[in-house]
Every structure is written in structure tokens, then in C-alpha cells.
Amino acid sequence: MICPDEFIDLRSDTVTMPCDGMRSAMQSARVGDDVYGEDPTVRLLEETLARRLGKAEGLFLPTGTQSNLVALLTHCGRGDEYIAGQQSHTYKYEGGGGAVLGGIQPQPLEFCKDGTLDLEAVRLSIKPRDIHFARTSLVCLENTMQGKVLPLEYLLSLPVFAQQHDLRLHLDGARVFNASVAMGVDVKVITTMFDSISVCLSKGLGAPAGSVLLGSAPFISEARRWRKVVGGGMRQSGILAAAGLYALQHNVERLADDHSRAIALGNGLVSLGFQIDPVQTNMVYVDCSQYDVETIRQRLLRKSIRITPSKRLRLVTHLGISDHQIALVLEAFADSI
Ligand SMILES: *Cc1c(COP(=O)(O)O)cnc(C)c1O
Numbered sequence: 351m352i353c354p355d356e357f358i359d360l361r362s363d364t365v366t367m368p369c370d371g372m373r374s375a376m377q378s379a380r381v382g383d384d385v386y387g388e389d390p391t392v393r394l395l396e397e398t399l400a401r402r403l404g405k406a407e408g409l410f411l412p413t414g415t416q417s418n419l420v421a422l423l424t425h426c427g428r429g430d431e432y433i434a435g436q437q438s439h440t441y442k443y444e445g446g447g448g449a450v451l452g453g454i455q456p457q458p459l460e461f462c463k464d465g466t467l468d469l470e471a472v473r474l475s476i477k478p479r480d481i482h483f484a485r486t487s488l489v490c491l492e493n494t495m496q497g498k499v500l501p502l503e504y505l506l507s508l509p510v511f512a513q514q515h516d517l518r519l520h521l522d523g524a525r526v527f528n529a530s531v532a533m534g535v536d537v538k539v540i541t542t543m544f545d546s547i548s549v550c551l552s553k554g555l556g557a558p559a560g561s562v563l564l565g566s567a568p569f570i571s572e573a574r575r576w577r578k579v580v581g582g583g584m585r586q587s588g589i590l591a592a593a594g595l596y597a598l599q600h601n602v603e604r605l606a607d608d609h610s611r612a613i614a615l616g617n618g619l620v621s622l623g624f625q626i627d628p629v630q631t632n633m634v635y636v637d638c639s640q641y642d643v644e645t646i647r648q649r650l651l652r653k654s655i656r657i658t659p660s661k662r663l664r665l666v667t668h669l670g671i672s673d674h675q676i677a678l679v680l681e682a683f684a685d686s687i
Contacts, residue, residue: 356654357654357655357656358653358654358655358656358671358675358678358679359655359656359670359671360655360656360657360665360666360667360671360679361656361657361658361666362553362658362666362668363525363553363554363608363632363666363667363668364552364553365668365670366554366556366668366669366670367670368556368557368558368593369556371596371600372556372557372593372596372597372600375592375593375595375596376589376590376592376593376596378592379391379588379589379591379592380588381586381587381588381589382586382588383585383586384410384583384584384585384586384587384588385578385583385584385585389585389586389587389588389591390588391588391589391591391592391595392410392587392588392591394591394595395408395410395562395591395592395594395595395598396408396409396410396562398595398598399549399562399564399598400564402537402538402598403537403538403541403542403547403549403564404538404541404542405541405546405547405564405565405566406565406566406567406570407564407565407566407567407569407570407571408562408563408564408570409562409563409564409570409573409574409577410560410561410562410584410587410590410591410594411560411561411562411563411577411582412559412560412561412582412584412587412590413552413559413560413561414439414522414524414548414550414552414561415439415443415444415445415447416561416577416580416582417548417550417561417562417563418439418440418444418447418490418520418522418548419444419447419448419451419452419580420563420573420576420577420580420582421520421546421548421563421565421573422440422447422448422452422454422488422490422520423448423451423452423454423573423576423579423580424546424565424569424572424573424576425487425488425518425520425545425546425569426448426452426454426487426488427453427454427485428452428453428454429453429455429484429485430454430455430484430485430486430487430488431454431455431456431457431477431483431484431485431486431487431488432448432454432455432456432457432486432487432488432489432490432520433456433457433458433459433467433472433475433476433486433488433489433490433517434456434457434458434459434467434489434490434491435458435459435460435461435467435490435491435492435495436458436459436460436461437461437495437496438458438461438490438491438492438495438522439492439522439524440490440492440520440522441456441458441490442458451580455484457475457484457486459471459472459475461495464498464500464501464504465492465493465494465495465496465498465499465500466491466500466501466504467489467491469507469511472489472511473511473515476515476517486517487516487517487518488517488518488519488520489512489517489518489519489520490520490521490522491508491519491520491521491522491544492521492522492523492524493505493521493522493523493525493526493529493540494525494526494528494529494532494630494631494633496633496635496664497528497612497627497629497630497631497632497633497634497635498630498631499528499529499532499533499630499631500529500540502533502535502539505539505540505543506543508543508544509543512545518545518546519543519544519545519546520544520545520546520547520548521540521541521543521544521546521547521548522548523540523541523547523548523549524548524549524550524553524561525550525553525554525631525632526540526541526547526549527549527554527555527602527605528554528605528608528609528631528632529631531602531603531605531606531609531631532606532609532630532631541564545565545566545569546563546564546565546569546573547563547564547565548561548562548563548564549561549562549564551593551594551597551598553668554601554605554608554632554668554669555594555597555598555601555602556597556601556668556669557590557593557594557596557597558590558593559590559593560590560591560593560594562594601669604669605631605632608631608632608667608668608669608671609629609630609631609632609667611632611667611671611672611673611676612629612631612632612633612634612665612666612667613629614673614676615629615634615665615667615676615679615680616629616634618676618680618683619634619636619680619683622680622683622684622687623687624636624637624638625637632666632667632668633664633665633666633667634664634665634666634667635662635663635664636662636663636664636665637661637662637663638660638661638662638663639661639662641687643659643660643661643663644659645686646659646683646686646687647659649682649685649686650679650682650683650686653678653682655678655679655682665679
């Protein structure tokens with residue numbers, strides 16, 4: 351039983367419960383004080399992900415928000431600027447941490463339909479080197495971005511662009527494994543285009559907590575200092591890292607199941623008359639502008655199905671959702687509209 355929760359919870363892929371195998375890996379983890387660099391399980395997780403993503407080193411952090419923040423603090427100084435999407439997690443959903451704690455100014459741009467930032471728009475927003483302006487030094491991208499997979503051709507064009515304009519590239523890769531599984535490529539194909547990558551273990555990979563920031567050895571060494579500054583230096587955190595290692599071993603390839611369930615859910619909703627965005631990974635975006643979503647939410651809840659009501663409804667599949675439950679959800683939607 352992977353998800354003992356009595357609910358069919360489609361609000362997010364953060365709601366997964368650690369399975370027995372993961373819990374037992376946590377229980378038997380070898381641990382030490384990681385601030386002293388003495389936790390062997392944390393080190394193994396950092397090394398494992400660094401190798402897998404083609405980077406020199408990794409840094410284990412409690413959350414993805416802190417991982418992105420530490421990346422900003424490491425890449426940028428006070429008075430620097432980073433370019434990100436209007437709807438990006440880093441800019442919109444992290445309390446403005448870079449600005450609040452680092453004096454780093456965001457320059458948000460509209461995302462293109464495919465989740466990319468138009469590089470010509472990025473180029474035009476780079477500030478001249480002049481005392482009037484913040485120093486544009488970093489571009490942050492997200493992959494997947496609201497369930498969308500950034501196109502390979504776009505990713506391949508990034509390093510030359512960044513070099514031409516003396517910019518660093520950070521990837522908020524909270525769900526980068528969803529992207530690599532959907533593309534059917536090694537995750538390195540995506541991650542080697544970036545100077546740093548943040549990966550969440552607590553989303554579709556199913557760990558209870560934790561993110562890993564990856565980059566060069568000097569980058570990670572500086573990031574380690576910033577992690578301590580923002581209070582993210584943990585002690586016997588190998589207990590959490592063990593869950594992350596278990597997730598990497600058991601829960602990456604199976605993301606394909608979440609994707610096919612999202613496609614089945616999307617197709618079923620289309621049959622019921624809903625309009626949806628094309629489904630690429632584990633998220634279905636449903637146009638509910640014609641519906642009373644609060645009523646739908648209440649009716650679904652009576653059948654133990656949880657959604658976050660929105661006119662642009664986001665339904666997320668994860669390892670706690672089975673084929674059978676997708677069928678139940680579609681029946682419940684049919685009865686709720
Ligand atoms: C979840 C998420 C994060 C970080 O989330 P935490 O809840 O802080 O772990 C960052 N970026 C994206 C795109 C996310 O979905």
C-alpha cells in the first residue's frame with residue numbers, strides 16, 4: 351500500500367506518503383553530523399545525484415525553496431539581477447526570497463506557451479553595464495514548467511546564448527526527472543546545459559522532504575556556506591537522504607505511469623466536454639471557466655477526491671494514484687458537473 355491516505359488527492363504530487371520500503375531505508379540509514387560533513391548517507395545522495403546529473407558536486411537541502419534561494423545567493427550578489435518567468439516558482443512562489451534576503455532584483459518576463467523564456471526577450475531585458483542599472487547575471491528556467499517539458503532544441507541553444515551575454519543559468523528542476531522520462535532521454539541531456547540545478551525529492555519522486563542543488567565544486571562549496579547562513583545546515587539528515595536515495599532507485603522510471611495516468615485523466619475529461627491543455631507529464635490543466643468549481647470541489651470531496659478549486663484547474667497524478675482511481679475520478683466528475 352503506497353498511499354494509505356483514504357483520499358484520492360489530486361492537488362499536488364507533494365502529498366505522497368513514504369512506502370514501507372522507503373521507511374525501512376530511513377530506519378537503517380547510517381548517519382552522522384552533516385554540518386561536520388560526517389553523514390555518509392547525505393554524502394552518498396549528493397554524490398549519486400551529482401553523477402546522475404553530470405555535475406561535480408551536490409548539496410542536500412530541506413526544501414526546494416531553500417535550494418533555489420541558495421542558488422540565487424551563490425550566483426548573485428547584492429544589486430545583481432536574475433531573469434525569470436512571471437509564473438516561475440522562484441519568482442512568484444518563494445516569498446521573493448532572493449530580493450528579501452539577498453538584495454537580488456528579479457526581472458520577470460512572460461513565459462512562452464511552451465514554458466520557455468524567449469531568448470530575444472531575455473536579451474532585450476539584459477541591463478547595460480552602467481551605474482544606473484542592476485547587474486544582470488543569471489537566468490532561471492523551470493523544467494517541467496506547469497507540467498510542460500522544455501524542448502530539446504531550446505535547451506541546446508542555452509549555453510551559447512549564456513556565454514555570449516555573460517549570464518549564468520540556473521534550472522529549477524523540481525520535476526526535471528518528469529521531463530527526462532517524458533522525453534525519453536538521460537536527464538544529463540537536460541542538466542548539462544545549466545550551471546546549477548535544483549531537484550526536488552519530495553514531489554513525484556515520493557520522498558517526505560529534501561532537495562538537492564547541483565553544480566561545480568566551487569559553486570557548491572559557496573552554496574554550502576549560504577545553506578548554513580539561511581539555517582539549512584542539518585545534522586543527522588541521512589535519515590531524510592536515505593528516503594531520497596530510495597526514491598532515486600525506485601521512483602524515477604515509474605514517473606511514466608503518472609504521465610500515462612494524467613493522459614488517461616485528460617482524455618476522460620475531454621470526453622466529458624472539458625477543454626484541457628495538452629498533457630505532457632503528470633499535470634492536467636482543465637479549463638473550468640464555465641463551471642462552478644467550488645461546487646465541483648464539494649461534490650468530489652464527498653467521494654473522497656481532493657482538488658484545489660480554480661478556473662484553471664490543475665490535477666496532478668503521482669505514486670498514490672492508481673488506474674482504478676483515475677476511473678473513479680472520471681465517474682465522480684461526470685456526476686459533479
Ligand atoms: C515545489 C517546487 C519548488 C520547491 O518547493 P518546496 O515546497 O519548497 O520544496 C520549486 N520549484 C517548483 C517548480 C516546484 O514545483
